[in-house]
Amino acid sequence: MENILQKANQWLTKTFDEETQNEIKELIASNPKDLEDRFYKDLEFGTGGMRGTMGAGTNRINKYTLGKATQGLANYMKANLNKDIMKVAIAFDCRHNSQKFAKVVADVLSANNISVYLFEDLRPTPELSFAVRHLNCDAGIVLTASHNPPEYNGYKVYWTDGGQIVPPQDSGIIGEVNALEYSEINFEANESLITVVGKEVDEVFTDASVVNGTLYKDIDRDNLKIVFTSLHGTSIMSIPDTLNKAGYSDVHIIEEQRVPNGDFPTVASPNPEEPAALKMATDLATAIDADIVIGTDPDCDRLGVAVKDTDGNIKLLNGNQTMVVMTKFLLEKWKNAGKLNGKQFVGSTIVSTELVNALADSYDVETKVGLTGFKWIAKMIKDHPDLELIGGGEESFGYMVGDFVRDKDAVTATLLACEIAAYAKQNGSSFYEELLKIYTEQGFYKEHLISITKKGKEGAEEIQQMLSDMRSNPLSSIDGEKVVTLSDYQESVQKNLLGKTETSIDLPKSNVLIYHTENGTRIAARPSGTEPKIKFYFSVNTTLDSIENAASVEAELDAKIQRIIKEMKLA
Numbered sequence: 001m002e003n004i005l006q007k008a009n010q011w012l013t014k015t016f017d018e019e020t021q022n023e024i025k026e027l028i029a030s031n032p033k034d035l036e037d038r039f040y041k042d043l044e045f046g047t048g049g050m051r052g053t054m055g056a057g058t059n060r061i062n063k064y065t066l067g068k069a070t071q072g073l074a075n076y077m078k079a080n081l082n083k084d085i086m087k088v089a090i091a092f093d094c095r096h097n098s099q100k101f102a103k104v105v106a107d108v109l110s111a112n113n114i115s116v117y118l119f120e121d122l123r124p125t126p127e128l129s130f131a132v133r134h135l136n137c138d139a140g141i142v143l144t145a146s147h148n149p150p151e152y153n154g155y156k157v158y159w160t161d162g163g164q165i166v167p168p169q170d171s172g173i174i175g176e177v178n179a180l181e182y183s184e185i186n187f188e189a190n191e192s193l194i195t196v197v198g199k200e201v202d203e204v205f206t207d208a209s210v211v212n213g214t215l216y217k218d219i220d221r222d223n224l225k226i227v228f229t230s231l232h233g234t235s236i237m238s239i240p241d242t243l244n245k246a247g248y249s250d251v252h253i254i255e256e257q258r259v260p261n262g263d264f265p266t267v268a269s270p271n272p273e274e275p276a277a278l279k280m281a282t283d284l285a286t287a288i289d290a291d292i293v294i295g296t297d298p299d300c301d302r303l304g305v306a307v308k309d310t311d312g313n314i315k316l317l318n319g320n321q322t323m324v325v326m327t328k329f330l331l332e333k334w335k336n337a338g339k340l341n342g343k344q345f346v347g348s349t350i351v352s353t354e355l356v357n358a359l360a361d362s363y364d365v366e367t368k369v370g371l372t373g374f375k376w377i378a379k380m381i382k383d384h385p386d387l388e389l390i391g392g393g394e395e396s397f398g399y400m401v402g403d404f405v406r407d408k409d410a411v412t413a414t415l416l417a418c419e420i421a422a423y424a425k426q427n428g429s430s431f432y433e434e435l436l437k438i439y440t441e442q443g444f445y446k447e448h449l450i451s452i453t454k455k456g457k458e459g460a461e462e463i464q465q466m467l468s469d470m471r472s473n474p475l476s477s478i479d480g481e482k483v484v485t486l487s488d489y490q491e492s493v494q495k496n497l498l499g500k501t502e503t504s505i506d507l508p509k510s511n512v513l514i515y516h517t518e519n520g521t522r523i524a525a526r527p528s529g530t531e532p533k534i535k536f537y538f539s540v541n542t543t544l545d546s547i548e549n550a551a552s553v554e555a556e557l558d559a560k561i562q563r564i565i566k567e568m569k570l571a
Contacts, residue, residue: 007039007058015183016056016064023056040457045069045177049164051145051154051530054097061153063104066143067185069155070105072177073139074112080172081138089117089135089197091128092143093234093299094260095153098122101143105155107189120198122260124234124300125156126409127205131197132162133406134204144299147271148531150263162406163378167508202238205411209242212402213415215333215423221247224422225290228414229254229281231270232261233298238411246415248422252288254280264298272297272304273397273449275316282306282314290314292421292431296410301374302397303410305417307431310550315432320353320447323393325435326413327356329420330391330401331363340365345384347377347392347400350489350507350514351524351537355445356393359438365390371489371510372526374398378406395447395537436547444544446557450570451533463527463534470513470525479564481517488513523564538564 011024027035038057043050043065050069054061077086088109092098099122106116117135119128125142132140140158148154157165157173165173226243228251230236236258243251256266257280264270267277272295275282281293285306293306293314305322309315317325327346334340346360346367357367368384370376377392381403393399398408401416421431429437439445454462474486474497487494489512492505512526524537538561544553565571 004036004039008035011056020056020062020064027056037456045072045174046529049154049156051148051152053151054153061101061155063101064182064185066101066104066155067108067187068180068182069157069177070108070141071112071185072180073141073157073173074109074114075176075180076169076173077114077138078112079176083138085115086113087115087117087135087137089119089128089131089137089140090142091119091123091125091131091140093125093145094122094232094262095143095145095298096150096262097153098143098262101153101155102141104187105141105143106194107187108185110190110193111186111188113190114193116194117197118194119201120196122234122237123202124238124411126301126405126407126411127201127238129158129162129405129407129409130205130208131201132158132160134201135197142299146299146301146530147269147273147297149269154530158407161378161382163382164373164375164407166375166379202241206238206242206245208404209238209409209412209415210246212404213242213412213419214246215329215416215419219419219422220426221418221422222249224248224250224292224418224425225288226251226418227254227281227285227288227290227293228252229257229278229293229295230260230300231267231272231277231295231298232257232259232264233270233296233300234260235296235300235410235414236260238300239294239296239414242411242415243418246418248418252284252290254284256280270298272302273319278304278306278316282316285314291425292418294414294417296414297397300410301408303399303413303417304397305431307421309432310436310547317432317435318447318449319393319395319397320355320445321435322397322417323348323395323399324353324355324359324438325420325431326393326399326401326416327391328359328434328438329416329423331360331365334390335363343386344388344390345380346390347380349373349376349394350487350512351526352393352395353445353447353539354522355438355442355541358442362442371507371512372396373529374400374406374408381406395449433547436544436550439544439550440547443541444550444553444557445539445541446554446561448538448558448561450536450538450565451528451531452536452570453531453533455532459532463532466534467511467513467525467527475515475523475568478515478517478521478523479560479567481519481521483515484518485516486513487516521560521564523568536568536570540564
C-alpha cells in the first residue's frame with residue numbers, strides 16, 4: 001500500500017488540476033481499495049490504444065492518461081515522419097466525456113504543431129478510418145469504448161493507411177508514451193491548427209458505403225421491411241442515410257433508442273451480441289412482420305443481425321454466421337463479374353469460424369488468417385498490395401467490405417446484410433435459408449462463446465493462471481475425441497500431441513491457446529484485450545444432408561458444446 005500512496009501523492013502536485021487533486025485526496029481519506037485499483041498499475045497503452053473506466057489515477061481514462069498517450073504519439077510522429085506538415089483526424093462517440101476528451105487530444109496535438117481535423121459531433125468509428133485517407137492524414141484517433149459499460153471510455157490510434165496501428169508503429173509509439181512524465185504533456189492548444197469537419201466528409205463516406213455495400217442493380221429494395229436500432233450510439237448519424245440513399249424505404253427505427261446517450265438507458269449492455277440488447281427491435285420485427293433486424297454497438301463498428309428462421313421466428317445470428325453469408329455473397333458477386341483471377345483474398349482471424357476458409361476455398365480464393373482484431377486484416381491489405389481484399393470478418397460481430405475502410409464497419413455491413421436479404425426474398429429464399437444452403441454444401445459449423453469476468457488485480461492474476469494451467473496441462477481429449485494439436489500463440493508453436501512434433505506459427509505472439517481434435521472440434525482460450533475477462537471459443541461441425549434436418553442437427557451440435565463446457569468445468 002505504501003507504493004500505492006507514493007504514486008497517488010504524485011497526483012497531488014501542481015502538474016494536476018485542482019479537481020483531480022481533490023478526487024485523489026478523497027480516495028486517500030475514505031476509499032483505500034478504490035485507490036489501490038486506480039494506482040496498482042498504469043492503464044496500458046496497448047498495440048491499438050487504451051480502454052478503461054473513467055476517473056483520476058494511472059489506471060483510469062482521464063485528461064492526463066489520454067494526454068500522455070497523445071504526447072507520445074506526437075513525439076513518435078515528429079521523430080519518424082520527417083514532414084513539415086503533419087495531420088491527424090479525430091472522432092468521438094456518444095460516451096460521457098468523449099467530446100471533452102477529443103478536444104483535449106486535439107489540444108495536445110496542435111500544441112505540438114500537428115494539424116487536426118476534429119469532427120463537429122459524434123461519428124461512427126468506420127468514418128474515422130475512412131477520413132484518415134480521405135483527408136490525407138498521417139494518423140487518426142477515435143475516443144470510444146465500443147460496447148463496454150457506461151463508466152468506460154477509450155482511445156484508438158490509426159495510422160496513415162486508415163488501419164489501427166500495427167508493428168512497427170505500435171511498439172514505437174508505446175515506447176514514446178512509456179518514456180514520458182505527466183509533466184511533459186503540452187496541453188497549450190494552437191487553435192489555428194484545429195479544423196472542424198462534418199457533413200463534407202459524411203457525404204463522401206455515405207456515397208462510398210453505398211458503392212461498396214450494394215450487390216446488384218436490379219434488387220427490389222422497396223419490398224424489404226427493416227427494423228434498425230442504434231442502441232443510443234453513433235450509427236444514427238450514418239446508417240439511416242446510407243439505407244435511404246441505397247433505395248431502402250421501409251425502415252423502422254426504434255425511437256426509444258434513437259437519441260445518443262452514454263448511459264444506454266434502455267439496455268443492460270449496448271452489445272449487439274446479446275439478444276437482450278436487441279429485444280425492442282426483435283419485438284417490433286415480430287409485431288410488424290419485418291424481414292431483418294439490425295442493431296449496432298455505440299461506435300458503429302459491429303452489428304447484430306436477426307432474421308426470420310424457417311419457422312418465421314426472428315432469430316439473432318452470431319458473428320460467424322453473418323460473416324459466412326456476407327462472404328459467400330461477395331464471392332458470388334465477384335465471380336459473376338468475372339473478377340476472380342487468383343489475386344484476391346478473404347480476411348479472417350484465428351478464433352473465427354473455419355467455415356469461411358472452406359467457403360473461400362470453394363471459389364479458389366485464399367483466406368488469410370490473423371490474430372484477433374481488424375488491425376491485422378488491415379495489415380494484410382498493406383502487406384499484400386498486389387492482392388485485393390474481397391471482405392474480412394471476425395466472430396465478434398464485425399465485418400469489412402473491401403478496403404475503403406480499414407476497420408470493421410457496421411455502416412457498409414448493414415447495407416450488405418439488407419442487400420442479401422432483399423435479393424434472397426425476391427428469389428424465393430431468405431437470409432437464413434442462404435445460411436442453411438451453405439451448411440448443406442460445406443458442413444454445419446456451430447460456434448459458441450463464453451466470457452468469464454475476473455475484475456481487479458486478483459482477477460487479472462487468476463486469468464493468467466487459468467491460461468498457464470491449460471498450457472502446462474493440455475487436454476488430451478474433448479468429448480471423447482482425441483486432441484491432435486495445441487497451438488500456443490504466445491510460444492509461436494503448434495504441438496502435435498499424437499506425433500509429439502512441433503511446427504512454428506508465423507504470427508505475432510499473443511496469449512492464445514487453440515485445441516483441435518481429430519473430428520474437427522476446436523476450443524480457443526484468450527484473455528480479452530478490452531475487458532477483465534477470459535474468453536473461451538467453441539466450434540463443432542458435422543454434415544447437413546438437407547435444410548429440413550437443420551433444426552435437429554443444430555440441436556445435436558448445441559448439446560455437444562454443452563457437454564464440452566461441462567467437461568471443462570466452465571459451467
